[in-house]
Amino acid sequence: MERRPFGRTGLEVSRVGLGAAQHGRSDVSDGHVERVLNLALDLGINFIDTAPSYGRSEERIGRFLSHRKDEFTVATKCGCYGDLTRGEYVDYSRKAILEGLEGSRRRLKLDVIDIFQFHGLPPPELLEEAFEVLFEVKEKGLVRFVGVSADGPRAAAFAGKPTGELDAGEVARRWRVDTWQFTYNIISQEAAWELIPVLRELSMGTIVKRPLSNVVWRFEERPEGDFLGRPWERAREMPLGELARDMPLTEFALRFVLSHPGVDVALVGTISEEHLREDVRYAEKGPLPEEMVRRAKDTFLSMFGT
Ligand SMILES: NC(=O)c1ccc[n+]([C@@H]2O[C@H](COP(=O)([O-])OP(=O)(O)OC[C@H]3O[C@@H](n4cnc5c(N)ncnc54)[C@H](OP(=O)(O)O)[C@@H]3O)[C@@H](O)[C@H]2O)c1
Numbered sequence: 001m002e003r004r005p006f007g008r009t010g011l012e013v014s015r016v017g018l019g020a021a022q023h024g025r026s027d028v029s030d031g032h033v034e035r036v037l038n039l040a041l042d043l044g045i046n047f048i049d050t051a052p053s054y055g056r057s058e059e060r061i062g063r064f065l066s067h068r069k070d071e072f073t074v075a076t077k078c079g080c081y082g083d084l085t086r087g088e089y090v091d092y093s094r095k096a097i098l099e100g101l102e103g104s105r106r107r108l109k110l111d112v113i114d115i116f117q118f119h120g121l122p123p124p125e126l127l128e129e130a131f132e133v134l135f136e137v138k139e140k141g142l143v144r145f146v147g148v149s150a151d152g153p154r155a156a157a158f159a160g161k162p163t164g165e166l167d168a169g170e171v172a173r174r175w176r177v178d179t180w181q182f183t184y185n186i187i188s189q190e191a192a193w194e195l196i197p198v199l200r201e202l203s204m205g206t207i208v209k210r211p212l213s214n215v216v217w218r219f220e221e222r223p224e225g226d227f228l229g230r231p232w233e234r235a236r237e238m239p240l241g242e243l244a245r246d247m248p249l250t251e252f253a254l255r256f257v258l259s260h261p262g263v264d265v266a267l268v269g270t271i272s273e274e275h276l277r278e279d280v281r282y283a284e285k286g287p288l289p290e291e292m293v294r295r296a297k298d299t300f301l302s303m304f305g306t
Contacts, residue, residue, distance in 0.1 A: 001044030007205030017047035019267035024055025034064040051077040062109035075115035092122035092130040116143035147179030152194035169198040179205035185213040196262040211266035251282040259287035
């Protein structure tokens with residue numbers, strides 16, 4: 001698997017990373033998660049993204065992969081806790097960030113966390129203090145690098161998470177973290193103009209979440225809720241089959257993301273061994289022909305660009 005320099009971190013990351021949100025699910029067995037996590041490393045993936053709010057994800061990564069820690073970089077998060085079944089809550093106070101870090105270090109069985117990210121943007125009144133704490137834990141050597149996971153205003157609004165008065169690009173300029181995670185995919189291309197240019201200018205490592213837009217085109221009916229429903233509507237409107245020509249849509253979608261020169265690593269969020277192998281195989285085919293990328297961008301801009 002191709003690797004590339006990751007911003008100014010000095011790390012090299014595989015183009016495909018594993019998004020380990022599903023790997024914390026309690027309805028998936030430990031044995032299965034252990035196999036998928038190890039398969040990811042065996043396939044050459046060296047980047048795993050997790051969070052305390054992803055159920056048992058951190059704990060399982062610690063349990064099943066700590067003997068292979070020299071083979072991968074792990075990025076976790078703070079600021080968002082609980083989970084979808086117990087209810088999520090947001091807390092960016094100093095106390096919560098520090099306690100969150102301790103919990104992640106314990107579950108991941110790590111003295112030093114590789115990448116510690118805000119799981120979204122802290123509320124405006126806590127922004128200054130929260131970033132101070134983030135840089136403080138880096139200064140103390142408890143984490144190697146710090147980052148943020150947040151979309152620009154238009155992509156966030158589309159994903160149903162409006163950022164209010166905060167603009168991710170402006171926040172990135174003000175607080176020079178090492179890495180930034182954001183949504184970018186064939187259905188939601190907003191980051192290409194509202195975020196990626198700023199992140200490149202700042203030499204931040206770039207991490208794409210939802211690179212496959214949750215494969216929404218697989219659903220016959222509109223999925224419930226705006227989170228999947230709105231991408232599904234766009235997928236219906238866009239001439240995806242025509243743009244992909246005779247390529248499977250999932251391959252087209254993943255290679256589209258990886259064709260962007262400003263994208264370092266794309267996190268595929270699969271719990272399936274078969275899909276993981278498939279995604280890696282797709283990624284290894286390299287960027288799409290320029291003409292295909294151009295048509296996909298032009299089509300998106302003409303339909304949703306204003
Ligand atoms: N706020 C945040 O910071 C935030 C938010 C969202 C996501 N993320 C990160 O980004 C990661 C990825 O995001 P995501 O899981 O929402 O989006 P995604 O990777 O775009 O989509 C995941 C979905 O795609 C399916 N899939 C993957 N490969 C496939 C294939 N070859 N064929 C068919 N289906 C396939 C998976 O199903 P199967 O499991 O059945 O393969 C899963 O339902 C997360 O795990 C997390 O690490 C972060």
